[in-house]
Amino acid sequence: SCLNDLVLLSNQLGQISTSPKTNVNLHFENEVTKAECILYKGLLNIVLNNKWHAFLCFSESWRIVHRLEGLLSKAKIKAQLNTEVLHRTLFVVGTFNLAFSFVPAGLLKWLKFIGISANKELGLAHLRSCWDAKFIRSLHAALLVCYHHLEFDLDAEKACEIIESALVQFCQFPLFSWIGAMLSWRFTQVNFFIFCAIANHPCF
Numbered sequence: 001s002c003l004n005d006l007v008l009l010s011n012q013l014g015q016i017s018t019s020p021k022t023n024v025n026l027h028f029e030n031e032v033t034k035a036e037c038i039l040y041k042g043l044l045n046i047v048l049n050n051k052w053h054a055f056l057c058f059s060e061s062w063r064i065v066h067r068l069e070g071l072l073s074k075a076k077i078k079a080q081l082n083t084e085v086l087h088r089t090l091f092v093v094g095t096f097n098l099a100f101s102f103v104p105a106g107l108l109k110w111l112k113f114i115g116i117s118a119n120k121e122l123g124l125a126h127l128r129s130c131w132d133a134k135f136i137r138s139l140h141a142a143l144l145v146c147y148h149h150l151e152f153d154l155d156a157e158k159a160c161e162i163i164e165s166a167l168v169q170f171c172q173f174p175l176f177s178w179i180g181a182m183l184s185w186r187f188t189q190v191n192f193f194i195f196c197a198i199a200n201h202p203c204f
Contacts, residue, residue, distance in 0.1 A: 003044045010037045020071055024080045028068065032085075032092050035064040039096075059114035065096045069122075083135065090126040091137035097123030098144060102152075124148065131162070139173055142166050146179065 013034040018027040042057030068089055071077050078086070100118035103111060111117070130141040142162050149159040166176045 003041065003048070006037055006041045006044065010034060010041065013037060020077055024077055025082055025085045028071075028081060028085050028089050031064050031068055032089055035061045035068075035092060035096075038064070055110065055114050058111075059116065062096065062100070062114075062116045065093055069093050083133075087130050087133050087135040087137055090130045090133075091141055094123045094126030094130060094141065095144060098127060098148065099123075134169060139166070139170060139176075143175070143179075 013030060016030055018030045020027045038057050038061040042054045042061065045051070045054035045057060072089060072093065081089070097118045098120060100111060100116055101120035101123060103118075124145060127141040127145050131138050131145060142165075146159045146162045149155045149162070163176055163180045166173070167180055170176060
């Protein structure tokens, strides 16, 4: 099953010994992959109603990401990371912090119990850095920041700015077109989407 495959993969990753002192890029790549894998295990356990196993997976993946967050704050180590590894790490650390900050208040005590203490502002800052870099994870970072502005900040103007910029640079990614249309309908900003779809995008 998919869960068994994830368990096998995470065990294999756990057996790989890496250190930021010997090969910082390899260490970050391995740790990020491990954190993502364990997070997926947690999500699958929720689907299977194995809530305690899910919490344990979330706690383990958070600890990995939190360690990477600490390493990332050291300028000497950050300077050694190549562009791909740096922005992949920024995306993961940002996503974890932002996603866990969305958890309902009733579950926060359980998250703190298993050692998870999210920093929403740090998450947003990392995701914006990832978005500004216009790298492979930038599309997903833009979607997360846009979602935050719409659902939590209630700031449609900032969301529109992100979508407009994304439509210019990634016009072949249809999800941004769909979100732009939804924003136009939701906030009656018809001119915004017409401008994005026609004036700036020869690929439409």
